[in-house]
Amino acid sequence: MTSPAMPPLPDLILEPLIRMALAEDLGSYGDITTRTVIPADITYRAAIRARQPGIASGMQLAAIAFRLVDPDLSITTLCADGTPFQAGEVLMQIEGPAASILSAERVALNFAGRLCGIATMTASFVARTTGTNTRITCTRKTTPGLRLVEKQAVLHGGGFNHRFSLSDAILIKDNHIAAAGGVRPVLQAVKARASHMIRCEIEVDTLDQLAEVLSETGADVVLLDNMDTPTLQQAVKMAQGQVVLEASGNMRLDRIAEVAATGVDYISSGALTHSATTLDLGLDF
Template identity: 80%
Template sequence: MSPRAKSTPLPDLILEPLVRAALMEDLGTYGDITTRTVIPAGTTYSAQLNAREPGIVSGLQIAALAFRLVDPALKITAHKADGDVIAPGDLLMEIKGDAASILSGERVALNFAGRMSGIATLTAAFVAETRGTDTRVTCTRKTTPGLRIVEKQAVLHGGGLNHRFSLSDAILIKDNHIAAAGGVRPVLQSVKAQASHMIRCEIEVDRLDQLAEVLDEGGADVVLLDNMDTEKLSKAVEMTARQVVLEASGNMKLDRIAEVAATGVDYISSGALTHSARVLDLGLDF
């Protein structure tokens, strides 16, 4: 894996409510009774967060925040940064201080870091399949409820791009909108009549005759080509001749990305980046 471009870290102010909620869930109503029972008060230790398999690391900022929220006195030293390529045995972070505090924050820190690293690693694999083309890989809104912002950050760490964060970011006309509104032309006419000039519009089509309607009517900045086979995607690229941005979506699995990118579409979006990524194996060792 090649090194990834670094994305700007999110402010801790945004991350803190997510991490605090996870810590409260894990600590329960009475805290870490195991640690309190077996670890003598005042015991100090040094722990290392290590990689146990190769990939792209993400979630280190969140892991460090989890330890700091449990105990601000812990000394945390980062040896890798989010977006770095990692190998088995790599030291990612050292945490020194009160042993009980480290143990109480361990699971939440690992849950976030393992989950986000898995997303970044899968994204990097998708991106690698587009090498030699201008096609970019992007995620979707198929994210874990409450964790969208950090999962989308992990996509950036893997070299991908972000789609909308919420329904209020942009207009995305899906098949159900078209059905309810009476067709492609009526929805685009409504957008042109009502939408702010500051808002971009994307429309989903699953047939080439719908694409022709979109091109004839105008009003869309991006066309989402949904569940089209590779031959139809190639024809769509020919039809549009770069008049609009094209996004291929639906059934975009890793083994298909290279052939889809070769059609010349501008973007490939895949919900699998966030909803089907395997957790990367990281461990905390005393």
């Protein structure tokens, strides 16, 4: 199952992130190499080209980076975010002053390469769920400051998003259960204190804990943590659709198909964002 097509985020939301990256790269005195060796009136057409196949993501951010350096640059995106591409394919064309293109190049490629890598890895996970209703979702194991765009890249790869922050939903993990005195006390606290607008997920690592959760009310989702495949199959039978089930922990690519076949609703993997390899993209004049 793939995620629904997502419209692009407003540029206004993304611009502060890209401005910070440009300021980091340009430093206190700008691109001294380009200013020294490139005449201001030289114009060129440049292309961002893929050096390996993948799924596009970060094209919007790359375009913003070029526009922030020089609003007069002409930018044509040839491969929209969420679209597959082949090695050698041109993803974007930029035309205008060579100095402007060169000054924005690294920031544009850093964002695009990183996010294409996440989208491409996500797509490989999603492909293993074919024929099931299981959805692939990410976690909060993201690069500090880049969570919004990394989670957007997961969507571009056909995945789904888990919570964005601690304030999105209640997720009761093993340490919460230990500190609060057990499964029953934490769920009772949720019923007593949480807003009716907030969903609650609770993590379990044994079938006995799952049985205890199912005997209570208050949990909408149960995270089945680090369970082997036969145990996940048992968990699905026990739950009988009472709650949404999410399998997590040790969710390698080579396990995804068999885990999806158990009937869990979601498989979450931090690897989508913390272990994705940056895709090799280049900018050529």
